[in-house]
Amino acid sequence: WLKSLGGIFGETNQSELAAFISYALAFPNNFLALVDTYDVIRSGVPNFCAVALALSDLGYRAVGIRLDSGDLAYLSSEARKIFHTIEKELGVPGFGKMIITASNDLNEETLDAIRKQGHEVDCFGIGTYLVTCYAQAALGCVFKLVEINNQPRIKLSEDVSKVSIPCKKRCYRLYGKEGYSLVDIMTGENEPCPKVGERILCRHPFSESKRAYVVPKRVEELLKCYWPGKS
Numbered sequence: 001w002l003k004s005l006g007g008i009f010g011e012t013n014q015s016e017l018a019a020f021i022s023y024a025l026a027f028p029n030n031f032l033a034l035v036d037t038y039d040v041i042r043s044g045v046p047n048f049c050a051v052a053l054a055l056s057d058l059g060y061r062a063v064g065i066r067l068d069s070g071d072l073a074y075l076s077s078e079a080r081k082i083f084h085t086i087e088k089e090l091g092v093p094g095f096g097k098m099i100i101t102a103s104n105d106l107n108e109e110t111l112d113a114i115r116k117q118g119h120e121v122d123c124f125g126i127g128t129y130l131v132t133c134y135a136q137a138a139l140g141c142v143f144k145l146v147e148i149n150n151q152p153r154i155k156l157s158e159d160v161s162k163v164s165i166p167c168k169k170r171c172y173r174l175y176g177k178e179g180y181s182l183v184d185i186m187t188g189e190n191e192p193c194p195k196v197g198e199r200i201l202c203r204h205p206f207s208e209s210k211r212a213y214v215v216p217k218r219v220e221e222l223l224k225c226y227w228p229g230k231s
Contacts, residue, residue, distance in 0.1 A: 032063040064099030069159040073117035080120035171223040174216035
């Protein structure tokens with residue numbers, strides 16, 4: 001059956017698998033896994049299937065998966081194909097009908113686009129746009145781990161905008177001669193801060209083609225640490 005699935009079950013993230021196992025042990029009757037922490041098709045779905053099959057052998061039934069980033073229509077369709085293949089190849093009744101839930105700041109326009117593409121989503125999780133309106137939008141805040149004991153950490157995601165930049169950082173706003181802000185930049189915590197009158201190369205973190213030299217007339221540090229914690 002591994003061969004029929006293109007060998008995708010060989011290189012999954014082991015920490016994700018350990019988390020799924022712990023989740024399933026705590027809630028064997030309510031195992032619904034968030035599968036987009038690393039890579040949906042190469043890690044999340046395979047790890048879910050492994051744990052779901054183990055639960056099935058123990059007499060339990062997993063609920064399904066949740067997608068919270070990326071191309072929801074495509075990923076749901078690919079996940080459904082895997083579920084159907086497992087049901088057919090391993091003879092696990094009902095595995096192909098695992099519930100697929102989708103979320104990620106969904107609104108009516110997104111739902112319509114997903115419907116037009118064709119999908120395998122069974123239910124949608126809608127929160128932000130259900131309780132707020134466009135004129136009074138909610139402020140979305142997310143904490144990202146960037147360092148542990150001076151060791152860099154990064155969040156990986158199929159959605160490039162959600163990939164974090166590792167290490168502690170400092171942030172600055174550079175102003176031009178007219179007094180208007182030109183650009184905000186980040187540097188490593190121990191890197192030298194930008195100086196007035198000094199030519200600085202500013203680069204976009206994810207688009208290599210977006211770069212520019214700036215000579216600031218004023219530099220303002222933006223990040224203020226109010227709670228340093230213990231080192």
